Structure formats: C-alpha cells, structure tokens
Amino acid sequence: MIIITGATGALNGATADHLLQHLSPSELVVVTRDVSRAARFAALGVEVRQGDYADPGSLPAAYDGADQLLLVSSSDPAGDHVALHRNAIEAAASVGVGRILYTSHQGAAPDNPFLPGATHFATEQLLADCGVAWTSLRNGFYAHSLQWLAGPWRETGVIAVPGDGPVSWTAREDAAEAAAAILLSDGAHDGAVTLTAPAAPTFAELADTASEVSGRTVTCRVLGEDEWLAAQAEAGVPEQMAGFVLGFHRAARAGFFAGTDPLLGELLGRAPRTARDALAAPA
Template sequence: MIIVTGATGALNGATVDHLLDRVPASEVVVAVRDTAKAERFAQRGVGVRRGDYADPGSLPDAFAGADQLLLVSSNDPGADAVSLHRAAVDAAVAAGVKRILYTSHQAAAGGNPFAPGRTHFATEQLLAASGVAWTSLRNGFYAHSLQWLAGPWRETGVIAVPGDGPVSWTAREDAAEAAALILTSPVAHDGPVTLTADAAPTFEELAAVASELSGRAVRYQPMDEKDWVAAQLAAGQPEHMTGFLLGFYQAARQGFFAGVDPLLGELLGRRPRTAREAL
C-alpha cells in the first residue's frame, strides 16, 4: 500500500493522480488534515484518512499498513517544520512503514541562507537516523515561483533582484509525476535523489528570454540588498516574508540551486519542462 500525505495540495495531489494511472485505487491511501477536501479521491476509490503532523496522535493510524509513505514537507510559515516532520517520521516508524519518501529540495544543506533548505537538511538527518529505508526527493526550485521571484517584469520591463545565480527552475508538475514513477518503480531509490530540469539559467539570462517572448526589451538589474528590502517593505511586503525571500536570492548567488541532474528526464522519458516555458 502507498500512503500519501498532503494530497489536497498541488504537489502531492498531482502525484496521487499519476499514481492512479499506474496502480489500482485500492492500493492508494491519502492522509490529510481535512478529509472533506479529499472527496475527489474518495470518489475514485482511494482510501482517505485523517492525519495531521501537528496532531501526532492522529498519525499512527493514518500511516498503518503502508509499504511506502510519501511525506510532504510542511509549508506552515509559523510552525516549527522540523518538529512536525519529526512527529511524522516517529509515527511512521511506530506504524511499521517499510519505506519513507520525503519531498525535499536540491538545496538541502545546513548552511543554506534559504530557510527551507536548512529544514530539509535537518529532516533528512531524521530519516537517516530512523532505521527505516528512505528516499529524499530533492526537487529543483519550482518554476512557478518565477511569478513572484522575477518581480513584475511584464509591467516594468525590468527583472530587478538583490542576488543572481544559476537556478534549475523545475516544473512542479514534473516533480509530481516523477514521485509517482519512483513510488511504483521496481528499482529502489535510496537516500537523496535529485530531480531537476536540465538547465539552470540566471535571472540575467531569463531577462533575455523574457525579451524574446514578450517582443520588447526586458533588462536585468542587480539591486543592493538594503535597497531591495526597503522597496519590498515600502510596497507592503511583510518583514518576515521579505527576509524569507532575501534568503532565496542569497542562496542563488552562492550557487545552492545551480546543480542539474539527468534523473528527472530519464524517469519522465522526455525533456523536463523549462524555465522558458514557465515564463
């Protein structure tokens, strides 16, 4: 049995859709915080259980009988994500789960200035210490994030950012499909596996692409960090979110998102979607 958490979200919801193309619905269970939101899966014959990382008592029953358990990473900005992930891993061990898979990120590292990278790294350490077979799906930076990380270039004609570096912009849809392929693969993928697009363009390079796509000049403009922060705050961006996003640009400049890996394309049997397509 395959149990998937976070299936009412975009990433793991799409993974379940792909799983249902490959295995009978009777072999799939979703564990979600709000079971009413998983009705579309129930209508297809998928088992629906309540499981909430913030309610550890709900997890052992939610995870019971799993041969494989796909844990989505917490995206609650006000929560201690590592503690939530620890509760999920502990419950998986207690439930006798045979393999834990976790939606991580290619930039999982203790020294990453982008906070989620540190969370993913800490969670991978929990998995490694669990005694259970595990797989960490180190997805590339999701390309749909360009909607806000590249700024309002369509209106201004400028991509103005406080830090630039190669980023392997990866389609969330491709990562979701790859997760389903790994879950149903006869080949064990042990430990961290990297799933990225096959190129890592910089914002300066994306400005040239945006110019071509839009038919007008779009230029790249590097900004001083203090000036960028001041502009964000003046535009009404909350201080905590401004600091969070600044960590991304700092990590990009330091090369945390630069790596690319052929595995995603090999799993999909085609070239992964590109940053150009996202733009």
C-alpha cells in the same frame, strides 16, 4: 499499499493522480488533516484517512499498512517544521512502514541562507537515523515561483534582484510525475535523489528569455540588498516575506541551486519543462 500525505495540495495531489493511472484505487491511501478536502479521491474509491503532523496521536493509524509512505514537507506558517516532520517519521517507524519518501528540496544543507534548506537537511538526518528505508526527493526550485520572484517584469521591463545566481528552475508538475515514477519503482532509488530541470539560468539570462517570449526588451537590474529591501517595503511586501525571499537570492548567489541532474528527464521519459515555459505562461 502506497500512502500519500498532502494529496489535497498541488504537488502530492498530482503525484496521486499519476499513481492512479497505474494502480487501482484500493492500492492507494491519502492522508489529510481535513478529510472533506479529499472528496475527489474518495469518489474514486481511494481510502481517505485523517492525520495531522501536529497531532502525533493521529498518525500511526493513518500510516498503518504502508509499503511506501510519501510525506509532504510541512508548510505550516507557525509550526516547527523539523518537529512536525519528526512526529511523522517516528509514527511511520512505529507501525513498520516499508519505505518513507519525503518531498525535500535542492540545496538541502545546514548553511543554506534560504531557511527551508536547513529544515530539509535536518529532516533528512532524521530519516537517515529512523531505521526505515528512505528516499528524499530533492526537487529543484519550483519554476512557477518565477511568477512572483521575477517581479512585475511584464509591466516594467525590468527584473530587479538583490544579487544574481544560477537556479535550476523545475516544474512542480514534472516533480510530481517523477515522484510517482519513483514510488512505482518500489525502492529503486535510495537516499537523497536530485530532480531538476537540465539547465540553471541566472536572472540575467532569464531577462533575455523574457524578452524573447514577450516581444519587448526586458533587462536584469542587480540591486544592493538595502536598496532591494527598501523597494520591497515601498511595494507593500511584509518585512518577514522580504527577508525570506532575500534568503533565496543569497542562496542562489552562493550556488545552492546551481546543480542539475539528468534523473528527472530519465524518469519522465521526455525533456522536462523549462524556465522559458514558466516565463511564457500567463501571469
């Protein structure tokens, strides 16, 4: 049996959909904080269980019977993500789950300036120490994020960033499909695996691509951090969010998202989507 958390979200929901193309509904269970949000899975005959990382007592029954358990990383804006992940991992170990898979991120490292990088690294350490077979899916930076990280370039003709660096922009849809393929491989991928698009363009290169897909000249302007933060404040971006995004740019500049790996394409059996596809998509 495969049990999936976060299936009401875009990433693991798509993974569940891909699995249902190969498995019967009786072979899949989805776990969610609010079971009413998983009605579409229940209508297909998939068992829906209630479970919440913030309520450790709810988790053992939610994960019971799993040969494989896919844990989505927490997006709780007020939560201690590592503590929440610890709750899930400990509950999985306590009921004898066969393998834990976790949606991590490329650049998982304790010194990553992008805050989720340290969270993912700490979670991978918990997995390594939990006594259960595990796989960490280090997905490349999701390409749909370009819709806001690149700013309003369609209107201004400018992509303004506080420093530039290569990023292996990876389609979330491809990462979801690859996760399903790894689950169906039943343990063929152990430990941390990297799932990225085949190229890691800089924002300067993305500006050239944006020019091609839009038919207008788009340039990349590299600002100082203080100048960029001031522009964000003027645009009404909350200070906390601006700081979070600045961490991403610092990490990109330091090369944390520069690596690429052919595994994603091998799992998909086709070329992964590209940053060009993301820029060409409707805003």
